[in-house]
Amino acid sequence: MTALTGLLYAVLIAYVGGWLAGQWTANFALLLFLLTSVTGLYWLAERFYFKPSRERAAQQLLASDAQRREALAAQGIKRVDGDVESARQEILRQPWWLDWTAGLFPVILVVFLLRSFLVEPFKIPSGSMVPTLRVGDLILVNKFHYGIRLPVLNKKVISNHEVQRGDVMVFRYPPNPSVDYIKRVVGVPGDEVAYLNQKLYINGKPAEVQPKGDFYDDDAMQYRPHFAEKLGAVDHEILVDPTRMLPPSARSAYAFRENCSYSMQGVTCKVPAGHYFMMGDNRDNSEDSRFWGFVPDENIVGKAFFVWMNFGNLKRIGAFH
Structure with a gap:
């Protein structure tokens, strides 16, 4: 032995x-x-x-x-x-x-048991969720909010809350499920999501936004237009980058690719059943569903809800939306 x-x-x-x-x-x-x-x-x-x-x-x-x-x-x-x-x-x-x-x-x-069924720690690796989440934020993910799933297999055995527009969700990256991603849910099954000329539309209606002045992006070391946005019942903040008004394009084939149409103004997608459309709050500096498609329900890890530590800025500790 x-x-x-x-x-x-x-x-x-x-x-x-x-x-x-x-x-x-x-x-x-x-x-x-x-x-x-x-x-x-x-x-x-x-x-x-x-x-x-x-x-x-x-x-x-x-x-x-x-x-x-x-x-x-x-x-x-x-x-x-x-x-x-x-x-x-x-x-x-x-x-x-x-x-x-x-x-x-x-x-x-x-x-x-804690990691599989209650909470899982996650470190923010990029600036795609600025200003909501910053690089270096250590967050907690609620593993049972959307239902109880079997460890490793990630198969849901007990349902709980439904995914809502505006949720910040951790999921397995569809092109490489061994990697975890974090984005905001902007489209649920049946929604038509469009991001055209740096504006978000849900089922033909523009998302509610209010300007908040300029935001200094520490990672890019520049100021960017800053807005308050409302998705469903969730109020949060977003950034846009006027210098990057480039139309997104699919980098490869993905499931339900036929549900999306790309143009010089942006992209429009119809979210299929059992899938979700994800976007980063740093709208023009985020690789998300506009590029690699929809997130299937079986890829969900959990709902992100709390920054428990940021060694570079202790003021970051707390809940977020």
Whole structure:
């Protein structure tokens, strides 16, 4: 078991090392599931086999020592050397390979359950959601808001709230589901979404917007037009960039590509059943559904709702819309 445990740790270190070095993309949900399963097997083996075996061996040591002392006492020898208690403690001691597997199982199990069914941390990697979210924001994602899903498989087994326009949602990037993206829901099934000449239209009606002056974009180091926008019941803020009035174009074929039409003014799409149209709040600096299509329901990870830390700006901590 020592050799097997050492081999498993070597494989884990190599896998994580390659992931951090950018050699391959890791599936953290799958990795956590495997860690929970393997350490759980070790925990069961420790609970029902290894620990009882050590306890039996320790009991046999005590019984043997008692018999030896009785035999010596019958011969008139009252004082017997030997520290049997330290030997018993050594027998009962958990070996390192169980300490680093079965011993970690409760902690890994709690992390797995929390991450799979309650909340998952997520780091904002780009400026596509400025001004709502900034690069470096560490946020929490509600995993049960849209329903309970099976870990790894991401199959919904219990429904909860429906996805609403205006929700900030984390989802698996359709062209590469091993990568998580975060955008705002602007179109739900059945909606006609259009982004024409830097203006958003839902079912033929322009989204409600109010100018808020200029916003200084730290990433781009320039000021940009800043607006308050309302989608459904959600009030939030957006940026536009007049210097980037370029028409979007599909970078590749995607599911329901025929539902979208592209022109020099922008793009118009009819959202199919079971899918959602996503856009970044930094409207002209976001690669979103305008470029790679719709997000299917099975790709949903959860609803983002809280910035729990930004090491560069503690004032960022708090809820957002």
